[in-house]
Amino acid sequence: MSNNVMIIGIAGGTGSGKSTFTNRLRDAFPDDVAVLYHDNYYKCQDDVPFEERKKVNYDHPDSLETDLMIQHLEALKNGIAVDCPVYDYSMHNRSDKTIHIEPKKIILAEGILLLEDPRLRNMMDIKIYVEADADERILRRIVRDVKERGRDLDNIVEQYLTTVKPMHYLYVEPTRALADVVINSGMNDVAFDVVRSKIQLILEEE
Numbered sequence: 001m002s003n004n005v006m007i008i009g010i011a012g013g014t015g016s017g018k019s020t021f022t023n024r025l026r027d028a029f030p031d032d033v034a035v036l037y038h039d040n041y042y043k044c045q046d047d048v049p050f051e052e053r054k055k056v057n058y059d060h061p062d063s064l065e066t067d068l069m070i071q072h073l074e075a076l077k078n079g080i081a082v083d084c085p086v087y088d089y090s091m092h093n094r095s096d097k098t099i100h101i102e103p104k105k106i107i108l109a110e111g112i113l114l115l116e117d118p119r120l121r122n123m124m125d126i127k128i129y130v131e132a133d134a135d136e137r138i139l140r141r142i143v144r145d146v147k148e149r150g151r152d153l154d155n156i157v158e159q160y161l162t163t164v165k166p167m168h169y170l171y172v173e174p175t176r177a178l179a180d181v182v183i184n185s186g187m188n189d190v191a192f193d194v195v196r197s198k199i200q201l202i203l204e205e206e
């Protein structure tokens with residue numbers, strides 16, 4: 001751990017429960033935790049027409065501006081606040097909003113490809129992989145993407161079969177073996193208590 005800041009990385013397949021787990025931790029320590037979502041660092045595509053943006057492979061590492069996320073994590077580690085981009089899934093593009101994030105002692109970083117880039121992976125003091133069966137993940141994704149991300153069923157199925165599933169096995173699932181801790185579902189109370197206790201200990205070390 002450097003500069004007394006601990007970065008906890010939370011990876012796992014789409015729909016595994018990463019955000020659920022991350023947000024539970026954030027809510028448990030509202031004053032001491034900052035969160036960076038890798039999804040907010042999908043590349044800005046202002047110059048790409050909407051019909052083309054729909055066809056992009058968003059499960060490939062090249063679709064993300066990981067360099068910017070690394071810069072932001074380094075800034076937070078050094079006590080400097082950042083303005084993080086905000087992604088709009090329904091537009092497949094960055095929105096014009098940003099979120100101001102103040103440095104905190106604990107930084108949670110979350111995303112499907114968080115442990116894939118070695119530079120990002122090596123910044124993590126604790127690497128967590130959230131595990132869930134593929135059938136459960138796709139079912140959750142269907143419900144979520146229809147309700148929250150402005151998507152329709154045909155499009156979700158087409159995207160899952162052409163890019164999401166193959167990229168998962170190529171880039172996401174192999175990072176499971178690189179994690180320090182593999183947890184079974186983002187709603188796992190035992191795993192939550194273990195990580196919450198660890199964070200509590202770190203905060204009490206001050």
Ligand SMILES: Nc1ncnc2c1ncn2[C@@H]1O[C@H](COP(=O)(O)OP(=O)(O)O)[C@@H](O)[C@H]1O
Pocket residue numbers: 012013014015016017018019020021140141144185186187
């Ligand atoms: N163990 C679970 N059982 C049932 N639903 C879940 C579970 N974990 C997550 N969900 C739901 O599935 C959806 C996707 O979860 P989310 O945490 O956003 O996954 P991820 O961030 O890994 O894509 C959300 O609507 C969430 O409430």
Ligand SMILES: O=c1ccn([C@@H]2O[C@H](COP(=O)(O)O)[C@@H](O)[C@H]2O)c(=O)[nH]1
Pocket residue numbers: 013014015018019039042058059088089091092093111112164
């Ligand atoms: O414009 C976009 C950007 C991303 N996606 C999909 O999002 C998931 C990652 O988010 P999770 O919350 O982990 O599910 C990824 O699988 C991309 O396919 C998108 O559909 N459109």
